[in-house]
Amino acid sequence: MGAFDTIIFDLGGVLIDWNPKYLYRTVFDGDEEKVDWFLNTICTYSWNMEHDAGRPLKEGTEQLIKAFPEYESWIRLYYDEWPKMLGGPISGTVDILKRLKQKETFNLLALTNWSNETFPIAQKRFDFLNDFEGIVVSGDEKTRKPFKKIYEITLDRYQVTPEKAVFIDDNIDNIEAANEMGIKGILFKDPGQLQKELNALGIKI
CATH class of the missing domain: 1.10.150 (DNA polymerase; domain 1)
Structure with missing residues (x-):
């Protein structure tokens, strides 16, 4: 690894x-x-x-x-x-997730700002959410990104070493908060850019 x-x-x-x-x-x-x-x-x-x-x-x-x-x-x-x-899945990113899942090399987690009352609707609609080993939903935790606590919850719950984790988000504030925790952040713009940045980190897809 x-x-x-x-x-x-x-x-x-x-x-x-x-x-x-x-x-x-x-x-x-x-x-x-x-x-x-x-x-x-x-x-x-x-x-x-x-x-x-x-x-x-x-x-x-x-x-x-x-x-x-x-x-x-x-x-x-x-x-x-x-x-x-x-609006539907962002198919290029879902494809990246699926290929990472097939590799069986990485722990795949999700950290989302989402109401715990509406998140079950998304869970029923998007099968790829089952590919994650764990999903931290802000509404369940009563805190959200970019507050430090929700990152700590994620790291502790899934025994993640910050320096060995990559975090992908489309909000710069959330990325900066992750960086402060020692997590490598990638500011998401589109699936092609994400794949290039993952490859540059040695995560070949």
């Missing part, structure tokens, strides 16, 4: 195409400005991240409706119609 024995994948944006715009483009009849306004002003990224960190969806939804009662119906759609935000 080479320098690395563990590869940790983020899921959303790396292996799974998830985007709330897929839902709200339908809601707002393709009006991209209105979609952007709603997701930047009402159902924001930071609001959603609180659910990734364990806040119950019902609690967060009711808080937002209290703040913006005039948009109640649109706010409720966020989680009522959440499956429509799943």
Whole structure:
């Protein structure tokens, strides 16, 4: 076994195409400005991240409706119609995961910011999630990336040596947090770039 024995994948944006715009483009009849306004002003990224960190969806939804009662119906759609935000697998990255699985050389883990209430929907839809030896879901742990605790949970639970692990994520803050833990981070841009960077680390696919 080479320098690395563990590869940790983020899921959303790396292996799974998830985007709330897929839902709200339908809601707002393709009006991209209105979609952007709603997701930047009402159902924001930071609001959603609180659910990734364990806040119950019902609690967060009711808080937002209290703040913006005039948009109640649109706010409720966020989680009522959440499956429509799943665009499908990112096939090139899934192919890399499958080839790594066939090698039987690496421990394959996933570390994802995801609500524990919606993650089971993805588990039913994407069979490749069964290829992981373990998946750490932020909503279960009541913390999220890029906070140090969730990396510690992952390392401890699966007995990972940080210096022997590679972490793949599409968010630079999450990569920098992993680097601070001694984990080698790869900022994901596309499957071709990922394969080149893995090859450069001696992980031949």
